[in-house]
Amino acid sequence: MLKVTGLRKEFAAVVAVDGVSFEAGNEEVFGLIGPNGAGKTTTIRMILNILVPDGGTVTYDGKGFSDEVRNHIGYLPEERGLYRKSKLLDTIVYFAGLRGMKRAAAKAETLRWLGRFSLEAYRDRKVEELSKGNQQKVQFICAIIHDPSIVVLDEPFSGLDPVNQIVFKDIFHELRAGGKTVIFSTHQMDQAEKLSDTLCLINRGRVVLGGTVRDVKRRYGTNSLHVEFSGDGAFMSALPGVRRALLYANAAELELETGANIQTMIGAMNGKIDITKFELVEPSLQSIFIQTVGDSNAAAPPVEAA
């Protein structure tokens, strides 16, 4: 379990993280979401003791940071953190050793994980010879090989194809089933929605939304209209009763004003587009995200986080 209380970090004149608090329990996949530069990475670096916070505390299973804690945390950094010229097997065994694993055990586990990711054939290849996606897998193995109780993953899905995203997702669930705390950051809401049990939305260094995915969505009510169609749907954002519209090529998510008349809307759409699906739904996380972040960003200029 990881508990973050009132975390704060300033860089020069910029407050990158401003009083962030959240709790990620055991058997939980926790999504740390927010736009680029929101303070996600800075928060993660403080959790890992890479940066020293200017204020606030972090506890790991109730204890403060110590050398012992290091061995029970796994970390996947946002940009790839691997030695390009080194061999796969050597690299993973080294990182496992740094987390306190014995060499023999580390080697056996490395081979097992390389097998799981179909990378056995590359064990003696240099990291730089691998594709981006495969490098990300290696990085992921480095983060979980020592069986940590808290796994922190910064943007784990960048550069990963859909097939491997599913592999990662399965492992997330295995870790959760094993009683671990999995914390991952992303700015892709569909991933956060699909993967996380609990989430925390950070914007400009502050928590703007938090709770289980179900709670968050329920809080926003069933006031969205999901439409799938063919044709030009551009007019929909201007329909009466639509507060905000997310338009895609063949689908639209319309956030409705309270008391909007659905019958009138169907009438207005008829003849302009060819509707294949029309559904009243809970808003997607994407919609909630844009709504929440858009509202708070309108008030102040964007902040650059380190």
Place this chain on the structure above:
Amino acid sequence: MITKVVSVARWEYLEKVRSKAFLIGLFLTPILMVGLGVVPTLLITQADTRTKVIGVIDPSGAIAAPLADLVQARYRLADGSPNYVIRPLAVGPAADVQSAAAEADRETGAGEIEGYCLLGPVPEADSAVEYRSKSVGDIQLVENLQQAIRIVLSERKGLSMGLDMTVIRALNVKVDMKQVKLSKTGEKEDTGFLQVFFTAYVFLFMLFLLIVTSGQLLVRSILEEKSNRIVEVLVSSCSSTELMAGKVLGLSALGFTQIGFWALIGVIASLSFGIVLVTPGIAALLIVYFVLGYLFYAAVFIGAGSPLTTEQEAQQVTSYLVMILVLPIALAFPAMQNPDATWLRVLTFIPFLTPTMMALRIPIQMPSLWEILGTILLMVVSIFFAMVVAGRIFRIAILSTGKSPKLAEIFRWAKEG
């Protein structure tokens, strides 16, 4: 704590020991050293193994024949055959010196003769004799020839003054000057100027390459770790103290591999070819300074290298350190001419120069005991402080990315910790 330090050390060692830069340095350096140091020494001191033909242009007609006889009798190769054969090219007053010289130039160029002597028209005068050849470095040949000509001339002069030939012979004593270097304790060492010079050079160069090779490897790996965010994984896995200790340890192992390998080559060379650059005692003392210098510069490279963010800056900083390291090479000649100079002593007590200055001075003339003990103590203390300061800089610098910090900022880190 210790296991993580060992993990880092092991990694640093194995990854670098396999790197091309290290392997090139490891093997190339001894080859370079042999090329630079041992071969010229050998060539100069080695006896000829084949007979050399030397032409003589003698306008007086009085020197060539007796010179040929004398040289034939006087200089022999190890197998008993004559060392030199004198070939008269143009002899007598009627000789055309100009065309004979042109022909001799051609023959020398073609390698038919080693070179030729151009004597003056009046042999009794103290005239200059020219020796022309492709290489003017054959000190032994020139010296032998000079001596032979002098004997022939003095015999002629003596006879003309009415002296008896036996008297003249008795006056012509052959003197072989052998250089013997005395060490402080009065022991005799059979070493010539050139050998001392090359030995000092060889050790200076070895130390220089040793430090620069691993220093560059170290800085480059820190740069990669910083630019690649590997450092985040490292620092979340172990403390920066463990990380630095591991790096220093790994790097030291690397250095000792290099020193050990070179020492082995030295031992093999001395056992199988009889090439002895230094006595085992001196070698041991040199190794002490190698180790001290290596550790000191490991700290310097960590302190100076960890705040950098680009390859260009790294090259710049490395080149400054290289300049400090090569400085004693520039001082090699004056140091040999006057090994007791006060300025040499003063420079030796600057920690950045101590190891290289000692590597230069020890083969030339053993410094006094107080200097040796004093500099060793100085280096131990300097290494301690350099490590502390480097550690303070390292801890903050490895996590700083983007713009490189200003010098004032680095000083603040070093001071406050």
